[in-house]
Amino acid sequence: MAISLSGIKPTGKLTLGNYIGALRNFKAMQEDYENFIFIADLHALTLPIDPIELKTNTLDIVAFYLAAGLDPEKTTIFLQSDVSEHSELNSIIQNYLYMGELSRMTQFKDKSRKLNDSAIGLGLFAYPALMCADIILYNADIVPVGEDQKQHVELCRNLVHRFNTRYGKEIFKMPEPVIPKVGARIMSLSDPTKKMSKSDPKGDIFLKDDLNIIRKKIMSAVTDTGNEILFDKENKPGISNLLTIYSALKNKTIEESVQEFSNLHQYGEFKKMVANAVLDELGPFQTRYKEIISNRKYINEVLEKGAIRAKKIAHKTLIKVKKTVGLYVHE
Numbered sequence: 001m002a003i004s005l006s007g008i009k010p011t012g013k014l015t016l017g018n019y020i021g022a023l024r025n026f027k028a029m030q031e032d033y034e035n036f037i038f039i040a041d042l043h044a045l046t047l048p049i050d051p052i053e054l055k056t057n058t059l060d061i062v063a064f065y066l067a068a069g070l071d072p073e074k075t076t077i078f079l080q081s082d083v084s085e086h087s088e089l090n091s092i093i094q095n096y097l098y099m100g101e102l103s104r105m106t107q108f109k110d111k112s113r114k115l116n117d118s119a120i121g122l123g124l125f126a127y128p129a130l131m132c133a134d135i136i137l138y139n140a141d142i143v144p145v146g147e148d149q150k151q152h153v154e155l156c157r158n159l160v161h162r163f164n165t166r167y168g169k170e171i172f173k174m175p176e177p178v179i180p181k182v183g184a185r186i187m188s189l190s191d192p193t194k195k196m197s198k199s200d201p202k203g204d205i206f207l208k209d210d211l212n213i214i215r216k217k218i219m220s221a222v223t224d225t226g227n228e229i230l231f232d233k234e235n236k237p238g239i240s241n242l243l244t245i246y247s248a249l250k251n252k253t254i255e256e257s258v259q260e261f262s263n264l265h266q267y268g269e270f271k272k273m274v275a276n277a278v279l280d281e282l283g284p285f286q287t288r289y290k291e292i293i294s295n296r297k298y299i300n301e302v303l304e305k306g307a308i309r310a311k312k313i314a315h316k317t318l319i320k321v322k323k324t325v326g327l328y329v330h331e
């Protein structure tokens with residue numbers, strides 16, 4: 001069975017962007033792939049974060065995974081920090097990634113721009129090395145992510161090629177990023193030219209928001225002049241974003257949704273339909289989340305079992321890499 005792997009970083013509150021671009025797609029993978037889904041908690045340390053917030057966010061993501069339908073019998077759900085092989089492999093492969101390519105990463109440029117030079121942590125710069133370790137430890141064939149993570153997966157592909165070429169064999173499998181056709185980049189509702197992001201609360205729909213607030217946020221989403229529901233990212237970014245959200249949640253193509261709204265010349269009515277689609281999805285999701293988050297024992301069991309399963313595979317890979325590069329393994 002081919003292997004799928006992905007993760008979410010427990011920084012900030014998860015948004016509808018995370019849900020559409022990543023979370024909801026993880027469940028589909030568990031039927032056809034051996035599925036590894038983790039919480040990238042070590043990655044959360046790459047920018048300053050309050051310890052209590054980190055812990056709360058971590059538990060929330062486990063509950064979100066389960067609420068989104070991940071079945072711990074089919075999907076290995078685990079914490080990155082529970083499997084020390086992530087850090088160990090990171091310290092080996094970081095030697096095969098170069099400063100030049102790391103400094104060209106869009107996410108690094110965006111995040112470091114907001115900081116003083118003296119406050120940019122080494123971990124932020126080296127972020128993609130750990131992410132690559134996450135992927136290759138499990139020999140992932142595919143990595144389902146939103147558009148913003150594609151560049152990191154591509155860097156990992158370069159590393160795999162470099163490493164395999166250097167040691168003359170297929171040590172690592174070549175991972176393929178899988179980006180959703182609709183919803184790979186959900187934009188902010190208050191500024192549809194910017195990505196909806198958990199680190200920028202304006203205009204975002206958070207997965208834990210009260211349903212009435214979500215409706216209000218959608219009804220007051222920034223749109224454009226005119227009254228036609230058309231997909232035109234350049235001239236109608238707000239309407240295009242709402243069309244994307246609607247289509248993704250209804251499993252429709254953009255063309256099908258445009259067709260559906262072709263006789264509707266009212267943004268207000270359109271927004272109502274989008275809000276209904278979001279509430280239909282997030283209502284039951286929130287109910288499941290609330291049930292799961294109050295059951296810490298269950299969450300701990302899931303993580304415990306996941307860590308054991310993940311570690312078994314990760315350890316095998318680590319040993320193989322150690323031997324390959326010439327680190328002496330005494331068995």
Ligand code: TYM
Pocket residue numbers: 005006007008009010017018019020021022023040043130131134135143144145146147148149183184185186187195196197
């Ligand atoms: P993170 O936590 O920033 O985001 C989690 C996932 O959500 C997607 N996403 C979006 N998709 C559509 N529209 C948006 N507005 C939007 N915002 C976020 C992201 O693309 C991502 O898929 N580096 C990763 C975590 C990670 C990882 C990995 C992922 C660590 N190691 C290995 C895959 C494989 C991250 O910070 O994602």
